[in-house]
Amino acid sequence: MSAPLPTDLEIANAATLRPLSDVAADLGVGPEHLEPYGRDVAKIDLAVLAEPALPHQAKYVVVTAVTPTPLGEGKTTTSVGLAQALQRLDKRAVVALRQPSMGPTFGIKGGAAGGGFSQVVPMERLNLHLTGDFHAVTSAHNLLAAMMDNHLHHGNALGIDVRNITWRRVLDVNDRALRNIVIGLGARQDGLARETGFDITAASEVMVLLTLATSLRDLRARLGRIVIGYTTEGKGVTAEDLHAAGAMTAMLQDAIKPNLLQTLEGGPAIIHCGPFGNIATGTSSVTADLIAMRGSDYAITEAGFGADMGAERFFDVKCRVSGLKPDVAVIVATVRALKTHSGRYAVKAGKPLPAGLLEERPKDVEAGLPNLRKHIEIVRRFGVQPVVAINAFPDDHESEHAVIRRYCNSLGVRSAVTRHVAEGGAGALELAQVVVEAAHEPTSFEFLYPLDLPLEQKIEAVATQIYGADGIDVSPAAARALKDYERLGYGGLPVVIAKTHLSISSDPSLRGAPRGWRMPVREVRAAVGAGYVYAICGDMRTMPGLPTSPNAERIDITDDGRVTGLS
């Protein structure tokens, strides 16, 4: 066992930060495109994208993972550590990450700025409001809701079917009591009574739409296309119909600009947006990646959950919008995740780990390897080079790492053990080296499906070719809705499968690489503004709750104004 690390907040507070203008200069962003937002944080003006790019061919690296335990396997820390290590190899590297949601920060999960010696700083700013982009999303989303309910109140000239409204409200807080509510009670002037609810801001269509917008103009157009519900004749009612899209764009004009922070080792870190990884894409923004690619040799971007979830959407949805072609996919694997894929352990968030998980049991790691193989196959299916990053924990055993490395060798996949949490970039040098090697291999990136395939076939392609299902079972209601979507002109959109992230299958209890199962498609929904149709294949929670003793209870501020208890 190593000596215990200081807390993330202690490490972050002890860091000496570089002047942000120097960090921006490393990224090819001049002061004329940098808008400071408080100390050590700035927004990058999208006008920088119109400037001639540096003469270079950047490599595009996406960080994904094996099927994670509920604790997560360290994709964010690996992304940061890899960027730090590449800089130590004299590469210009930049990491593009999602902004953490305040709900989980005050709930169970805590902050999400990386960890240990692979963090993005200032971590306090990152974990709280940052530059207010989430708040702008909340405001724009809820303005549309208010205008919609106001439209109903003032006579419903558009003929919206009150029983077929899909637009809810959002707040960036874990608040279970807002999941299902009745609004519009009281007197006549207090609106129309109806059932609805709040989701967390990360689940807002506005959030994912912001990640996919390539310009302010594109943002305006996407906002206008948002469908809030349907008329009694089954016609989609849009934000444009409600004359809300212009005001929403005005509210988001700063939020579309990515935020620049830095890693603990002073490299550029672009933080932008944070859409849910289950019902949405779970990626940071297209604009962030475009800026990262313009100004670096290695642009490292993160995708949510395992390769079945985040990476598939990254390839099929985000890369389709951005036009960028990924070179390498780093698959983060941990000993504990692979051990759970043996089916012999149960890991729960907020509970102590099962004791045996920390013992030297290479056989259990081996039993979990089919999960890793499946994620490697997914990455290869898209014509991208896989690299396996074994994120080492203090309690890991050499023999367990060796099992994973041997297996990767047998599949012809590069791998490296990385100790970036304990050691920073110095701990990820081997990973950085194999990523550089992999990035110079030939690639042949391709999407899983063409957009002109019918929606149902696209869903089936993901289920069978990515998840390994034998087929899909579409409920009658979902089948009707898919037919309606084709009729309404949404048929050419890509698809997102809203399923559990705890299994490659749609059943969260199945470990490893499940076979011999079919995927039930219970319901489908259209995120027309964001630009995809999503299929609900499991219980999707879009508003988390707080635990008995939330993190918030342990957060405080000292008399001299330092935050304590953030993790």
Added chain:
Amino acid sequence: MSAPLPTDLEIANAATLRPLSDVAADLGVGPEHLEPYGRDVAKIDLAVLAEPALPHQAKYVVVTAVTPTPLGEGKTTTSVGLAQALQRLDKRAVVALRQPSMGPTFGIKGGAAGGGFSQVVPMERLNLHLTGDFHAVTSAHNLLAAMMDNHLHHGNALGIDVRNITWRRVLDVNDRALRNIVIGLGARQDGLARETGFDITAASEVMVLLTLATSLRDLRARLGRIVIGYTTEGKGVTAEDLHAAGAMTAMLQDAIKPNLLQTLEGGPAIIHCGPFGNIATGTSSVTADLIAMRGSDYAITEAGFGADMGAERFFDVKCRVSGLKPDVAVIVATVRALKTHSGRYAVKAGKPLPAGLLEERPKDVEAGLPNLRKHIEIVRRFGVQPVVAINAFPDDHESEHAVIRRYCNSLGVRSAVTRHVAEGGAGALELAQVVVEAAHEPTSFEFLYPLDLPLEQKIEAVATQIYGADGIDVSPAAARALKDYERLGYGGLPVVIAKTHLSISSDPSLRGAPRGWRMPVREVRAAVGAGYVYAICGDMRTMPGLPTSPNAERIDITDDGRVTGLS
């Protein structure tokens, strides 16, 4: 009739802004205390207050008004115009204003950055998110609500009486449908069902608490004292009891820092907080005023609605916290407001003005003068020098202004006609001159009541000595609550009367200076964190609605990224 003015947005966009560091230097704020937040906006670190002040004796000027029409009489424009004019007289002048709420910006009222050539810029930033302080208030307020409902869900160890919860939720949007809602529906894990609602963020106790906090430490203490409801035994349950106050403070650590912008003529404008003027104090923050007083010859601050409302609270609540003694109260009067106080016209927001209001009718102005006299008496009651600012509109007639000026002369009160909207600071030079004269008169500022008076007598003192009521009629429920508050230790707090702003009385239909009426006290509530008890004396709307065609419908963004339609 003069030529029509360009729109506020056109004027604001045409302005050339000074570098904000120069503006800050004028205010004695060095770059080490200035945190830029996007272009042309910065936060001022409270550490500046610990620096030795400049050797000077600043004059403290509060801008109030006669009883306004629903359209408002131009306190903000007058405050800005006065500051601009004082600078033309070579005085160091700074204006401290409230931040506009986004709800009304997208609703009926439009923005609130001043108007014409007396505006604060950048007006777009000011009218939208500014630096996110309102969002921080929303987040902190709703975190407390979520932790409270989560406490109920997990067993209610504190024994909170579910039927006696006073803490609601807030959003910065006009959304009538959220006024009365039922939450916690759905399954067992979706919380406890109960009735509640949302107020607009400006009505949050956290907002007014933030205006009154003198330091981060004081903010922490006030947040801890917030009472969210009562136990079945009638004991107050606080944010401290729920262990929420530390996390709330962490969320507000930047929001407590006032924001620096500039007037159209390049003088410093401090914008901070925006509590409701009806149930709350309606003033900008104590910290803003302390910074303004430290670095200027004339600190001009605004109080909400008429002198009966905003100025009384400014004197009795805000000045008690800040320890600052006001020298001058500028009472903004308009021809149209005084005409309506004749009782011969009805002005409604969103409707055209009654035709006769624009005709030359000095007799009607004269008939409204008792209202002006009453506001002058209120200011004098506090030992402060009154100055009447006649805010001239293009349709005013000389004879109507003359009526007001003669009347002021007869009362020994200085007055001036001001044309700052059309002409900027040049139009307010006469006003600036009489303010300078008045500021050098002897004053003897005193509070209306001592804090150790029983709560009911404090309410009565405001009703009889300020509003001119014959007495108060306290409902049995309110009387019980007042007794409870004395028992619970809230008896030493000052009071705020939540009543209509459209009359000096509590009856919105009474014009002029009503006599022979009694004030009914229907209900009382305790804002223990903010530090006052408020009496509900009329229908108080704490969540506005949108009109049939909200302003939001006319706001858009051009292809080159300029906002249009903000007013």
